[in-house]
Amino acid sequence: MPTATPKPCPRSTGSAATPPPSVRLLVVSDVHFHTPLFQQHQVNGGRSLTDSPSRLSTDIALGDPQNPFYALLRLVRDGKVKADVLVCCGDLTTCADPTAMNLGWLQLHRLADALKAGEPVVTAGNHDIDSRFKVSGTSPSRALKLLDPPFPSADSRAAASYWSNGYCILERKPYLRIILANTCALHGYSTETDRQSDHGAFSEQLLHEIPTAIEAWRAPLNILLCHHHPREIDLPGEDRSVARDGERLLATLERLGQPNWLVLHGHRHLPSVKYASSNASSPIIFSAGSFAASLHLRIQGRTANQFYIIDIENTDAQLRGRFEAWTWSQHEAEWRRGEDTSALPASGGFGYRPYLAHAAQVIASLVPARMDGTISWRDIETRAPDLRFLLIDDRSPLLDLLRANHGIEWESPNGRPMVGSGFLRLGRIR
Numbered sequence: 001m002p003t004a005t006p007k008p009c010p011r012s013t014g015s016a017a018t019p020p021p022s023v024r025l026l027v028v029s030d031v032h033f034h035t036p037l038f039q040q041h042q043v044n045g046g047r048s049l050t051d052s053p054s055r056l057s058t059d060i061a062l063g064d065p066q067n068p069f070y071a072l073l074r075l076v077r078d079g080k081v082k083a084d085v086l087v088c089c090g091d092l093t094t095c096a097d098p099t100a101m102n103l104g105w106l107q108l109h110r111l112a113d114a115l116k117a118g119e120p121v122v123t124a125g126n127h128d129i130d131s132r133f134k135v136s137g138t139s140p141s142r143a144l145k146l147l148d149p150p151f152p153s154a155d156s157r158a159a160a161s162y163w164s165n166g167y168c169i170l171e172r173k174p175y176l177r178i179i180l181a182n183t184c185a186l187h188g189y190s191t192e193t194d195r196q197s198d199h200g201a202f203s204e205q206l207l208h209e210i211p212t213a214i215e216a217w218r219a220p221l222n223i224l225l226c227h228h229h230p231r232e233i234d235l236p237g238e239d240r241s242v243a244r245d246g247e248r249l250l251a252t253l254e255r256l257g258q259p260n261w262l263v264l265h266g267h268r269h270l271p272s273v274k275y276a277s278s279n280a281s282s283p284i285i286f287s288a289g290s291f292a293a294s295l296h297l298r299i300q301g302r303t304a305n306q307f308y309i310i311d312i313e314n315t316d317a318q319l320r321g322r323f324e325a326w327t328w329s330q331h332e333a334e335w336r337r338g339e340d341t342s343a344l345p346a347s348g349g350f351g352y353r354p355y356l357a358h359a360a361q362v363i364a365s366l367v368p369a370r371m372d373g374t375i376s377w378r379d380i381e382t383r384a385p386d387l388r389f390l391l392i393d394d395r396s397p398l399l400d401l402l403r404a405n406h407g408i409e410w411e412s413p414n415g416r417p418m419v420g421s422g423f424l425r426l427g428r429i430r
């Protein structure tokens, strides 16, 4: 098991003299590259596909303007998207399609190269594991293990730990630690009552070893990347794929104290940002929506194809950050920033956990006294910068308090409060 080596910890007081340690992530998840003929013959019993699994077919030219991956690559090459680290939360392919997996892996490396971000930080998804032995015949993870460049990392020590212990630790910056968890390590195994590929799981080694493994170095920025969700998201009851021991994992990270951990996952194609608990040291759970998967009917209207830019920083041991969601417009064949959809809003934050009544007082003092005057949420954030890191889910109760206690009403173009901060406006009703 690779253990973190003691390192000098950069100061994290966030004073004007020295900026706090920070990092920008580009997060893509559930890209689901696929080969149409493989899907038809290996998956669909020879019957033609009625629905494509994703927008990323191996039949689409790498430079086709309709190709969402190429569109992102162009944004990076044009300098419109920049990041220090490229992250993918798994499901490179669909049904362990070997051709598409190779293509997806090479595409992620091309993107990371364009970002000058080093090797991509990627974990395995259930669709990357041949748990039904359709193509491998030996190990369900054979195709992943034989990728070139090596998966998940060219660091052979880290890769060995990932495959044998179900996790590894990557230290990508002097102040950034990433734990890669393999929640699919038991896929392909089953008992009479439990088919492991039906759900994710965190390994025993990970749960036992985290506290010791990170003891030597209290990194200011800590991320745990996994594919399956450690906690159920608001979903129809038929889904049972939540990662086993997810609650144990979240409790373990919480017990480590501050700075808080950021847990990044994919799999459900339902984006959300939440705190694991109300405790000050609880992790932040960021569920990334799918980059390109065709969206299942039952979640249409609640999600979209998105990628994310996440800026995180550590100030006074509090992890806080901002995200920007880019949404794919099939009509325009382009990624759009600032588009408010049914998925995550165009932008938002996490890490500022105020007493809401106090935050409402601060906001009320900024709203114009004139009955015909309004102020945008973005201007409020500029004048009270902590509010940039308010959790998007905290916005509704805060707006309710503003109405009830201060006579302040809000409006937005789509009538919903969860919109990009430039679209929400506040004014007095009494």
Ligand SMILES: [Fe+2]
Residues within 6 Å of the ligand: 091, 125, 126, 127, 227, 266, 267, 268
């Ligand atoms: Fe998945």
